[in-house]
Amino acid sequence: MSEFRKDPVTGRWVIIATDRAKRPSDFVRDKVEIRGSGFCPFCYNNESKTPPEIIAYRSGGSAPNTPGWTLRVVPNKFPALQIEGSLNRQGEGLYDKMEGIGAHEVIIETPDHSKTMATLSPREIEDVLWAFRDRIVDLKKDRRFKYILIFKNHGEAAGASLEHTHSQLIALPVVPKRVLEEIEGSKEYYRFKDRCIFCDIIQQETDSGVRMIAENGSFVAVAPFAPRFPFELWILPKAHQSAFEESKTHEYADLATMTKDMLMRLDQVLERPAYNYVIHTSPLRESSNDYYHWHMEVMPKLTKVAGFEWGTGFYINPTPPEESAKFLREAAVAVTAH
Amino acid sequence: MSEFRKDPVTGRWVIIATDRAKRPSDFVRDKVEIRGSGFCPFCYNNESKTPPEIIAYRSGGSAPNTPGWTLRVVPNKFPALQIEGSLNRQGEGLYDKMEGIGAHEVIIETPDHSKTMATLSPREIEDVLWAFRDRIVDLKKDRRFKYILIFKNHGEAAGASLEHTHSQLIALPVVPKRVLEEIEGSKEYYRFKDRCIFCDIIQQETDSGVRMIAENGSFVAVAPFAPRFPFELWILPKAHQSAFEESKTHEYADLATMTKDMLMRLDQVLERPAYNYVIHTSPLRESSNDYYHWHMEVMPKLTKVAGFEWGTGFYINPTPPEESAKFLREAAVAVTAH
Numbered sequence: 108m109s110e111f112r113k114d115p116v117t118g119r120w121v122i123i124a125t126d127r128a129k130r131p132s133d134f135v136r137d138k139v140e141i142r143g144s145g146f147c148p149f150c151y152n153n154e155s156k157t158p159p160e161i162i163a164y165r166s167g168g169s170a171p172n173t174p175g176w177t178l179r180v181v182p183n184k185f186p187a188l189q190i191e192g193s194l195n196r197q198g199e200g201l202y203d204k205m206e207g208i209g210a211h212e213v214i215i216e217t218p219d220h221s222k223t224m225a226t227l228s229p230r231e232i233e234d235v236l237w238a239f240r241d242r243i244v245d246l247k248k249d250r251r252f253k254y255i256l257i258f259k260n261h262g263e264a265a266g267a268s269l270e271h272t273h274s275q276l277i278a279l280p281v282v283p284k285r286v287l288e289e290i291e292g293s294k295e296y297y298r299f300k301d302r303c304i305f306c307d308i309i310q311q312e313t314d315s316g317v318r319m320i321a322e323n324g325s326f327v328a329v330a331p332f333a334p335r336f337p338f339e340l341w342i343l344p345k346a347h348q349s350a351f352e353e354s355k356t357h358e359y360a361d362l363a364t365m366t367k368d369m370l371m372r373l374d375q376v377l378e379r380p381a382y383n384y385v386i387h388t389s390p391l392r393e394s395s396n397d398y399y400h401w402h403m404e405v406m407p408k409l410t411k412v413a414g415f416e417w418g419t420g421f422y423i424n425p426t427p428p429e430e431s432a433k434f435l436r437e438a439a440v441a442v443t444a445h
Numbered sequence: 446m447s448e449f450r451k452d453p454v455t456g457r458w459v460i461i462a463t464d465r466a467k468r469p470s471d472f473v474r475d476k477v478e479i480r481g482s483g484f485c486p487f488c489y490n491n492e493s494k495t496p497p498e499i500i501a502y503r504s505g506g507s508a509p510n511t512p513g514w515t516l517r518v519v520p521n522k523f524p525a526l527q528i529e530g531s532l533n534r535q536g537e538g539l540y541d542k543m544e545g546i547g548a549h550e551v552i553i554e555t556p557d558h559s560k561t562m563a564t565l566s567p568r569e570i571e572d573v574l575w576a577f578r579d580r581i582v583d584l585k586k587d588r589r590f591k592y593i594l595i596f597k598n599h600g601e602a603a604g605a606s607l608e609h610t611h612s613q614l615i616a617l618p619v620v621p622k623r624v625l626e627e628i629e630g631s632k633e634y635y636r637f638k639d640r641c642i643f644c645d646i647i648q649q650e651t652d653s654g655v656r657m658i659a660e661n662g663s664f665v666a667v668a669p670f671a672p673r674f675p676f677e678l679w680i681l682p683k684a685h686q687s688a689f690e691e692s693k694t695h696e697y698a699d700l701a702t703m704t705k706d707m708l709m710r711l712d713q714v715l716e717r718p719a720y721n722y723v724i725h726t727s728p729l730r731e732s733s734n735d736y737y738h739w740h741m742e743v744m745p746k747l748t749k750v751a752g753f754e755w756g757t758g759f760y761i762n763p764t765p766p767e768e769s770a771k772f773l774r775e776a777a778v779a780v781t782a783h
Contacts (some may be wrong), residue, residue: 109545119622122525122545187460187761200649202670207447258752266751284457285758311538332540385756413604414596418723420623423525
């Protein structure tokens with residue numbers, strides 16, 4: 108038997124297979140291996156192979172675009188969007204178009220080619236989160252941009268083209284549809300209830316515990332009630348917070364620990380799967396509000412999206428979140444400080 | 446440089462790379478090969494390995510669930526939904542769920558394991574389309590169902606698990622989000638203009654010609670203005686028609702020819718790519734209307750969907766539809782009657 112479940116924020120239905128649920132070993136796929144063979148533009152001494160750095164964290168006072176950095180942010184060499192120019196909105200008969208203006212940056216998380224986000228130290232991940240924040244705060248000054256998405260493609264199956272661990276940032280002149288759906292759903296709930304829907308979700312998940320994976324001082328990690336993908340998990344700040352970039356210092360530290368913890372659990376339970384993560388935060392021009400609650404969504408890539416999903420926007424998920432939460436909760440991992 | 450383009454029906458933006466456009470040979474992927482090795486439950490003499498047939502087209506008066514058929518419709522052996530029971534809508538705190546009630550059927554298009562939809566004869570494809578119609582007309586009588594999606598997963602990269610050519614049908618108790626977006630977009634346009642947006646699209650594409658691929662008596666095939674995927678194409682009836690199942694006899698014949706033509710062109714230009722197709726038609730309870738126009742969407746699977754797409758609902762498409770239309774238009778294929 109299966110069950111329809113509705114995502115409470117966006118209203119999207121998913122189909123959850125509640126019998127013959129797929130366990131971790133039922134998913135056939137390639138482990139993500141760091142091979143380290145061949146030339147890598149993100150390693151030391153190849154700084155000239157990327158566009159000049161936008162920011163870098165350097166401990167020893169080394170010169171820009173030379174080795175000595177611990178983290179580096181550079182423009183994407185093959186950007187989906189370009190930073191210079193104006194939008195030039197225009198029609199073409201009944202169609203609408205505009206120039207591909209935006210920012211597309213790469214956050215190189217470490218000089219160490221052998222590492223992944225799961226094997227970085229919490230302190231190194233914290234630096235990555237600060238880099239996300241620094242870039243958002245800077246790009247927010249550009250009034251052309253309405254939204255910034257931070258995301259990661261880890262492993263070939265998740266769309267990564269370079270294996271050296273990195274995240275990406277895209278600044279957009281429009282608020283994207285998927286985010287708008289969340290914003291509008293949250294606003295509607297707020298109009299009814301005068302409460303943030305994500306705060307209510309956190310409350311209900313904390314009370315019931317069945318989809319809870321872990322909790323620390325500032326964050327919870329849960330398997331969402333209506334996940335699109337098996338083993339999808341969300342990390343949410345426990346206190347209401349509408350924008351990622353407005354988090355407090357200790358929250359970045361707690362998020363780093365939680366992120367490492369979750370990625371280690373995924374690596375253990377699913378044997379180093381490919382995954383994507385995205386940070387969903389408020390649009391730049393309405394970043395402080397009572398209705399939206401920023402969060403990180405982590406989506407392991409275990410299944411193929413096929414005709415049914417493309418045709419309907421429905422997803423068929425073969426693993427109930429109560430099962431995936433149990434596997435992840437019971438994984439034995441230890442996050443140490445370094 | 447790239448360009449933002451908005452889908453005129455759903456309002457979804459896509460990013461189209463207008464320079465360094467990817468040509469067919471730039472996409473690295475596996476050709477879909479029919480290997481024919483191993484046991485196949487869709488071949489003659491294995492009829493007992495599927496659930497009993499719902500309908501079959503048989504020329505020689507052979508018995509149900511025995512060889513002699515030319516097309517067979519069977520329930521999916523591992524259905525995402527089950528046909529018996531009631532929805533039993535219920536809440537779980539702030540969440541909503543209901544039982545997984547629906548129909549999930551498989552249309553086995555030919556007994557010949559070596560064929561694909563592109564190598565079936567137009568007459569055989571016409572039978573497949575009639576089977577789609579027959580099943581929709583029958584399932585429409587069940588008042589629990591609100592929508593029926595017909596789709597195909599061709600090739601492993603498109604999510605196919607069996608290589609013997611087949612389509613699938615899923616009947617749902619709710620109108621899915623992706624379809625609702627099209628319906629609502631079409632209704633809104635109709636309120637403004639008193640015209641069907643798809644009729645206007647066909648008119649504009651016919652006039653400009655840049656995204657037109659082919660045309661026959663009843664159908665056009667175009668590359669849409671804001672496609673999510675490279676080489677995506679749509680087949681639309683030229684005359685306004687809101688529901689697939691209400692097409693006239695000669696229209697099924699023309700659609701068969703056009704479908705074969707398009708799949709042959711994709712096979713030639715992209716060297717037998719994996720693809721999905723879906724038929725988007727009106728919801729079952731509003732099937733005759735002036736605002737929605739049924740159509741088939743064909744989506745070759747050439748790129749990987751990654752974090753940016755999952756996070757935003759935006760798509761980055763490396764091939765402008767004007768280019769893909771040109772490649773497909775110029776492909777030399779000949780559709781013969783048998």
